[in-house]
Amino acid sequence: MAQRVFLCIGTKKGVFVAEAARSRGRFQLRGPFGPGVSVYSALIDTRGTPKLFASSCNAFFGMKVLRSTDLGKSFKETKSPPMFPEGDGRALANIWALEEGSDRKDLFAGVEPASLFHSDDGGDSWDIVPGISNHEHARQWQPGAGGMCMHTVLRDGDRIHLGISTGGHYLSEDGGQTFRASNTGVGAGFQPDPYPEFGQCVHKIVTTPHAPGRMYMQNHGGWSDWNGPGGPRPDIGVLRSDDHGHTWRSIAKGLPSDFGFPICVHPHDPDTVYVAPLTPMTRTCPDGAPAIWRSEDGGDSWRRLAKGFPKKESYFTILRDAMDIDELKSPALYFGTTTGQLWIGRDGGDEWECLFDSLPPINCVKVGVA
């Protein structure tokens, strides 16, 4: 059967699945699944028989992990969600990240309060990863506006990168046995010491397989006009690492704002990276004019992409997991908004079109080709 493009769209009212041919001409929508319940994370797992996963985060009755084995035509709960062990004292408040592990059935879940869980049976059972969940820093992390969440889990061989808000970037280089804060160059504009060991409000981190060690980070920026102790803290919001996240440097110059939530890297070109700058105070499109910004030189310069977007009176937010890019030869970007719009940026973001304009508020968007 010819491969097709799938979108998993996590919304405040359940998860939707959109499907199209590889030409990405017309997407067919189905759902919501897990209706009425907010979905903060999704995963399109193309290892072996494709599976779709979504976290169903019910404020009343707790968390579930939903799994689809028929490409999003139906979803069923896995046997168990992640749960803190008896006597731990913490209770699961949300599931912010679902990511592939090393083997076909291995999964990771990043949760709130910030902790990491691992499943070796496709999500039916979960074990806490103590190296980070019981880290000596763990009880000192503070919740950001979205909660105290572990929202980014990235695997790179024996390295595991984690993004925690507000905890910062943590790195394991022994397959997840031990972790250490790795935030050299990552600013925390909201602290008297703007470069602490940990406690940064990291928003999203991405890696690329095409440039070993290269990473990009959208951090909590918006501090260029800070006039308190320590003075202005410009350009701390968009960062790059070339040494597996040991050190970071700013690449925010040229952007209209260094505040934003998502960040994406091109699937074939490690120097091409995308961000969605927002006005720091309102966390909406600057001047009401949406735009995605693309760098094709690893962050040295940026170009505004806005063909197809409204030119004014548009004030939405794109949340940290609500932008993704497919892996086709000429990739398309996708993002969802808090106003329920799902946009596609064809030709690497050169031209934008609204695919769906009246979905519930969108928390996350994942794309896969299966």
Added chain:
Amino acid sequence: MNVTIQVPGMLRASAGGTSRLTVEASQTVRALLERLAQTHPDLYRSVCNETGAVRQHVNLFVNAANVRDLEGLDSALAPGDVVTILPAVSGG
């Protein structure tokens, strides 16, 4: 002694599809929930988190009284009591 648990529609799948469960030998709400954890673990997890606390947005009533207005999980049960699980009116 038997008490009855009234299950709301959204949780009936976790209760084997039924709206009323009859549970034996429960002197308190805590004992009732411990029994429920053994017989209907999915339903229990929907009512209580992993610390054993009743979830913030779930209310338990013994007949017409909210257990939060009684003795909490130590509220006593009597034969024939009906314990109702209800989501709190909140959210948007």
